Amino acid sequence: MEELEALWEEVRELSLGTSTHIERLDLPPSPVEFLRNFVTPNKPCIICNAMEHWPALSLWPSDDYLCQALGSTEVSVHLTPNGRADSLVPHPTDPSSLCFASAHVQRMPFPDAFHLISDPDKNENLVAYAQQQNDCFRTEYGALASDCEAHIDWATEALGYLPEAVNLWIGNNLSETAFHKDHYENLYAVVNGEKHFLLLPPTDVHRLYICPYPAAQYSYCQDTGNFSLNLEDPVRYVPWCSINPYLPQGRDKTEMDEFPLFFNGPKPFECTVKAGEILYL
Template identity: 70%
Template sequence: MRGKEVESLWEEVREVSLGNSVDRLHSRPTPIQFLRDFVSQNKPCIISNAISHWPGLSLWPAPSYLSTALSSSLVSLHLTPDGYADALVPHPLHPSLCFVSAHVQPTPFPQALNLICQPPNHLVAYLQQQNDCFRTEYRELESDCDGHIPWASEALGCLPEAVNLWIGNHLSQTSFHKDHYENLYAVVSGEKHFLLLPPTDVHRMYIREYPAARYSYSEESGEFRLELEEPVRYVPWSSVNPYPATGNEEQERSKFPLYFNGPKPFEVTVKAGEVLYLPSMWFHHVRQRPGDGGYTIAVNYWYDMQFDIKYAYFNFLQSLPYQSTDDPTIPESECEDSGPYASPKHLNSRFYSDESETNNVEEVNKDHGNV
């Protein structure tokens, strides 16, 4: 497919449905308003004053409170050398890229929090196990917030499939990805900075297949080792880095003209006390800024998406071979969704066996990305 038809779609979606910015609501919507104005239109929004009644909003920014409440808890700590996990990094053996996952180790919560608040030079720690971890590893905090978002649950007709807790510092960020979930993302401390692109922009993401790898960390040496998975497994992932390193800007722009020369992504900052509705299948890149406690905390609720005509439409759009008008010599042939990521029966999946990394039930709910 040549570019004009697809490229005009990117603009028309913004003109007809999305506008130029993400809507902000100053109070909780009614279920019918949320369903009509946002879920049915696959349109994000930010809701203020939606979690002002949570005790955690005032309690969790204090490290002493969390360390006391979770003093006996063993939690899944994700470790990387640079804050990039579920991301593309140089291949350890060849001049190419691979998709790498973090080293995960069970750690007493007070020790994990200390590594986040006072990061050593050689590693970045992040609490982000995406397997309904809030209701398993952090059960002691359940009375400090809601078990679900009532108006969202009524609008969506179900309770959340998973509730996850995220605690990290400014060094961790998430590469572009999408999820097959309706996501209600509540920030409790600090800020989250999102870049958002609608599903219709899929051809701008340069999705390619990369060999899967994983970090292995030695506490004795303090060193990381990057190990390719065996047998070899390939992960479809977005190749775009929206924040290229200084000096590499022109090179990145020339490699990914559809992203850098197309419509600007929606940029939103979600502050403590606010909730972002992130619709299913929207691409998002996330960075964060810590609050006064030295960390950012968020709770997100994953609700099952409807596999309806929108799902069929976006799958069809993604499957179209596409050749950019910016560079007619390089066809943009996107990877089709394959494996667990594509099938409704594998609902708990993101880019491959979901933002998931193994075939066991616990990992099936895991979200690829340090959001």
């Protein structure tokens, strides 16, 4: 175990340094600098002053602009009772175990979706999050395409290909993404508000305790305002990270004992990405 812990530290120090904070660049890097200093060593960074020419930065903070630009366009909204879509929750028939719960996805005109997201206090036990994937910006939100660059040139040149998918996510302070791992390069641009991240390097994947969990789906009843959670039939298992880095009150000791590689190992890297900044990971 001591040898393994020493290897963690050596790998982290070699590629990421000893700090638990993410490096910030005051200006966009050249393609060569980006490839050499960040892409090749799998090193995240925050790039400032890379989006100043995007019309979105000045236009999107206006609720009226977004609602007028998209009009009655229907978008996909993910509804959950707690803001945690695609995450582990108590099993619906065996609360002592967990299942992987996906959000109830509802299509609605953008103005309705936006007001549902931006005023969560009006809807008790309902959190809305526009977090559709699969290239939703270029499909559902196509009317906003001219407000952003089609791609980020220095990143495209460094990576050698255009974006496979471009997504737009709109949430509130209750929107939360569970610990997970991605299989591709990400450029996460914040246009309005801010997003807080906890990050682990690829060499720490064993510390996530990825296990198969039965898949379940939330269903939301508009008449009663209640959610139900049902297992998929036939049963399907989803490999997912068992770690909740924010320990619920009363479960601290149990979870720390159950997942010692995570809670006794190096801390995740933390960063907050603000409007006008891009996180590479």
